[in-house]
Amino acid sequence: SQQGEEDPQALSIQEGENATMNCSYKTSINNLQWYRQNSGRGLVHLILIRSNEREKHSGRLRVTLDTSKKSSSLLITASRAADTASYFCATEEYSGGGADGLTFGKGTHLIIQP
Amino acid sequence: NAGVTQTPKFQVLKTGQSMTLQCAQDMNHEYMSWYRQDPGMGLRLIHYSVGAGITDQGEVPNGYNVSRSTTEDFPLRLLSAAPSQTSVYFCASSLSPGTPNEAFFGQGTRLTVV
Numbered sequence: 001s002q003q004g005e006e007d008p009q010a011l012s013i014q015e016g017e018n019a020t021m022n023c024s025y026k027t028s029i030n031n032l033q034w035y036r037q038n039s040g041r042g043l044v045h046l047i048l049i050r051s052n053e054r055e056k057h058s059g060r061l062r063v064t065l066d067t068s069k070k071s072s073s074l075l076i077t078a079s080r081a082a083d084t085a086s087y088f089c090a091t092e093e094y095s096g097g098g099a100d101g102l103t104f105g106k107g108t109h110l111i112i113q114p
Numbered sequence: 115n116a117g118v119t120q121t122p123k124f125q126v127l128k129t130g131q132s133m134t135l136q137c138a139q140d141m142n143h144e145y146m147s148w149y150r151q152d153p154g155m156g157l158r159l160i161h162y163s164v165g166a167g168i169t170d171q172g173e174v175p176n177g178y179n180v181s182r183s184t185t186e187d188f189p190l191r192l193l194s195a196a197p198s199q200t201s202v203y204f205c206a207s208s209l210s211p212g213t214p215n216e217a218f219f220g221q222g223t224r225l226t227v228v
Contacts, residue, residue: 004156031214042118042204043157045216088156092214101147101172102206102217104157 004032004089004105012111019076021108023089024069030092032065033102034074037086046074046087076110084112116140120205120220127195127227135190135223137205143218144210146188150174150201151222157204163188195227 007022023032031050035043049056049065049072056063062075076083086109090102121136139146147162149172159172163182177199179191188207192199202224206217 033216035217035219040222042219042221043206043217044219048214048216050214090157090217101159101162102157103159103173104149106154106156 004091004103006087006089006105006108008108009106010109010111012113013079014113015079015081017079019079019083019110019112021074021087021110023072023074023105025072025089025091025103025105026070027091027093029067032063032072033090033092034061034063034072035088035090035104037088037107039085043088079110079112081112081114083110085110118205118207118218118220120203120223122223123221124224125226127192127225129195129197129227131195132191132193133195135192135203135205135225137188137190137220138186139188139205139207139218140186141207141209141218142185143207144185145208146182147172147206147217148178148180148188148190149204149206150199151204152201160190160203192225195225197227199225200227201225 004023004025033048034046037043060077065072086107088107090104118139144165148160149157151157161180163169205220208217209215
């Protein structure tokens with residue numbers, strides 16, 4: 001079943017504005033990751049945040065994680081047309097010491113208007 | 115460095131036909147997985163492998179078989195295709211199971227079953 005749920009499902013903003021998307025999940029996790037998918041392409045990893053971290057930055061990306069609320073947010077600052085894509089959060093939880101794969105949300109479709 | 119390579123990119127099958135989706139990675143990753151992506155559903159895990167000779171089921175394994183005879187290759191077999199298997203299929207790999215690290219995705223195979 002889906003673990004993460006992104007909000008909003010779709011977001012349209014003007015170039016230069018900041019974009020914020022949220023992800024909620026259901027169970028305890030080891031880490032949470034954000035991926036970008038351009039239309040018709042594979043997913044590209046953006047950032048990973050571990051369960052013991054609260055905030056992480058990478059270039060124009062800022063990710064927060066609140067394990068007490070089981071939620072994460074992705075902030076893209078100073079958006080560009082090239083940021084138009086779908087963004088997915090994915091959680092990883094381990095059982096029995098192994099890895100069971102990433103569990104993805106349904107994604108937020110971001111459109112940057114020129 | 116090719117990363118994760120999937121073939122074919124597009125395929126049309128008739129109901130009842132069988133086929134194999136190929137996936138190869140050249141990064142010496144232990145962990146490989148197959149996902150399917152349906153509209154509005156995000157990505158769902160079909161099967162995964164934590165190393166050569168070891169495979170396990172994901173969330174939606176019915177109708178699919180996998181094997182992992184080498185570290186590099188992880189083919190996905192559809193034994194008797196059904197229209198419900200119309201989807202985009204993604205193969206992914208990551209360095210090792212049980213440790214947090216990013217997944218690398220192939221470009222996808224768009225499969226239509228008529």
